[in-house]
Amino acid sequence: MDEYGRIATLYDPLVGAPLRPIHQAMAERLAKAGGNILDLCCGTGLLARQALALGLSVTGVDLSPHMLAVAGRKRPGATYILADAAALPLPDHGFNAVSISFALHEKPLLTARAILTEARRMIQPGGLVLVADYISAGPNQSWLTGRAIRMVERLAGREHHARFLDYMADGGALPLLGRAGLTARLERTFMDGWVGLYAASTPAD
Numbered sequence: 001m002d003e004y005g006r007i008a009t010l011y012d013p014l015v016g017a018p019l020r021p022i023h024q025a026m027a028e029r030l031a032k033a034g035g036n037i038l039d040l041c042c043g044t045g046l047l048a049r050q051a052l053a054l055g056l057s058v059t060g061v062d063l064s065p066h067m068l069a070v071a072g073r074k075r076p077g078a079t080y081i082l083a084d085a086a087a088l089p090l091p092d093h094g095f096n097a098v099s100i101s102f103a104l105h106e107k108p109l110l111t112a113r114a115i116l117t118e119a120r121r122m123i124q125p126g127g128l129v130l131v132a133d134y135i136s137a138g139p140n141q142s143w144l145t146g147r148a149i150r151m152v153e154r155l156a157g158r159e160h161h162a163r164f165l166d167y168m169a170d171g172g173a174l175p176l177l178g179r180a181g182l183t184a185r186l187e188r189t190f191m192d193g194w195v196g197l198y199a200a201s202t203p204a205d
Helices: 008-033 048-055 065-074 107-122 143-155 157-169 175-177
Strands: 037-041 059-061 079-082 097-103 123-134 186-189 197-200
Touching: 008 048, 008 065, 008 097, 008 123, 008 186, 008 197, 037 107, 037 186, 048 059, 048 097, 059 065, 065 079, 079 097, 097 107, 107 123, 107 157, 107 175, 123 157, 123 175, 143 157, 175 186, 175 197
Parallel strands: 037 059, 037 097, 059 079, 097 123
Antiparallel strands: 123 197, 186 197
16 A cells, blocks of 8 residues: 555645755755765655756655656656665665655664665765754754644654654664664754754775
8 A cells, every 4th residue: 555645746735845955955965976866765756856957867766656656747857666765676886876855754763774774785885875854852953843843743644653753762863874884974954953964975995
């Protein structure tokens, strides 16, 4: 069953505007890595749109056929693959960079780790793994924005909300990246300190 089947056509109008500056920053960071980009859990291709505009070659992977249908219709310049990001049907080291935008917090922790492990497998030596997702705790976070985020995550459904709570209690993206063998740094924050842009790379040969 496609859990996004009912909202695929509504996704862009609901979240496109608030996510646009984050995706723009991600696309600009990915452009520095150059070459070809693998966008895991790509959804409707919102990040792909920004990356394509900068001349990048983008392959998007998602498990939702409905989300990919929207992506293919609205952002046809990318290649889209229906597949599980935690078990990719792709050979090793095929991409300069891998991006994951707002997907880790909605997965079981073991699945999120598996996705990051696959991201590490996909990048070439010296390549980039770029993640945007919620920060569990940090300085100068807006209480009001945090309240709004928690409300949105609760409205997404009981199972989704439970996974969000597990992700936040576990410490957010950094511990997950570390368990996947990736050393990451927080490069930028958004949404009043509640969203982080994390970059990790592997040693070059």
